[in-house]
Amino acid sequence: MKFIETELQGLYIIEPRVFEDNRGLFFESFNERVFQEYTGIECDFVQDNHSYSTYGVLRGLHFQKGEHMQAKLVRTISGKVLDIVVDIRKESPTYGKSFSVELSAENRKQLFVPKGFAHGFVVLSDSAEFVYKCDTFYHPASESGIIYNDEQLALDWKVPEKDLIVSDKDLELPKFEEISLETC
Ligand SMILES: Cc1cn([C@H]2C[C@H](O)[C@@H](COP(=O)(O)OP(=O)(O)O[C@H]3O[C@H](C)C(=O)[C@H](O)[C@H]3O)O2)c(=O)[nH]c1=O
Numbered sequence: 001m002k003f004i005e006t007e008l009q010g011l012y013i014i015e016p017r018v019f020e021d022n023r024g025l026f027f028e029s030f031n032e033r034v035f036q037e038y039t040g041i042e043c044d045f046v047q048d049n050h051s052y053s054t055y056g057v058l059r060g061l062h063f064q065k066g067e068h069m070q071a072k073l074v075r076t077i078s079g080k081v082l083d084i085v086v087d088i089r090k091e092s093p094t095y096g097k098s099f100s101v102e103l104s105a106e107n108r109k110q111l112f113v114p115k116g117f118a119h120g121f122v123v124l125s126d127s128a129e130f131v132y133k134c135d136t137f138y139h140p141a142s143e144s145g146i147i148y149n150d151e152q153l154a155l156d157w158k159v160p161e162k163d164l165i166v167s168d169k170d171l172e173l174p175k176f177e178e179i180s181l182e183t184c
Pocket of ligand 1: 049051059060062063119120121138167
């Protein structure tokens with residue numbers, strides 16, 4: 001398992017060690033001992049999520065506020081997505097900075113997203129199955145987010161606007177400048 005720390009503190013790309021033989025392949029998709037050894041981060045995941053989406057579906061940018069903030073370990077088990085996170089940790093030197101990475105069944109890459117990030121993805125393939133671990137439970141009352149086309153963030157989702165499929169709820173998300181006034 002390879003851990004690549006990004007320029008945003010605590011945000012890691014993880015590449016599993018794949019064992020292939022004449023039957024197919026095997027890899028450990030998560031190992032707490034290895035994770036803690038390489039990142040030094042204690043993370044007790046309590047909930048697994050799974051979403052299926054077709055091409056152009058954009059889910060996010062989402063986060064839960066305050067004590068319900070979630071760290072996530074995300075990966076794509078079929079198809080390909082562009083995953084984007086934004087650092088919303090007020091004290092962070094990279095506050096407001098974003099990071100994107102393609103996560104696919106083929107590259108088997110995972111992204112560990114620490115607490116304090118807004119997270120979203122858009123589907124680049126015909127469809128995608130996206131699974132992820134969270135270290136705190138879903139708490140709808142604490143849900144917030146940032147509108148995907150926020151002008152200040154100017155995120156490149158790589159899918160033409162005309163092809164994007166965004167939920168009504170996500171179309172109502174606040175701008176980045178607004179969430180900076182919220183208690184995160
Ligand atoms: C997130 C969540 C949702 N739900 C229910 C609530 C809704 O009735 C339905 C769909 O929820 P939502 O539209 O919020 O699903 P996504 O748009 O995929 O939300 C996720 O999208 C981005 C990519 C994230 O990083 C978050 O983990 C998460 O917010 O599932 C639950 O029952 N439990 C949950 O943990």
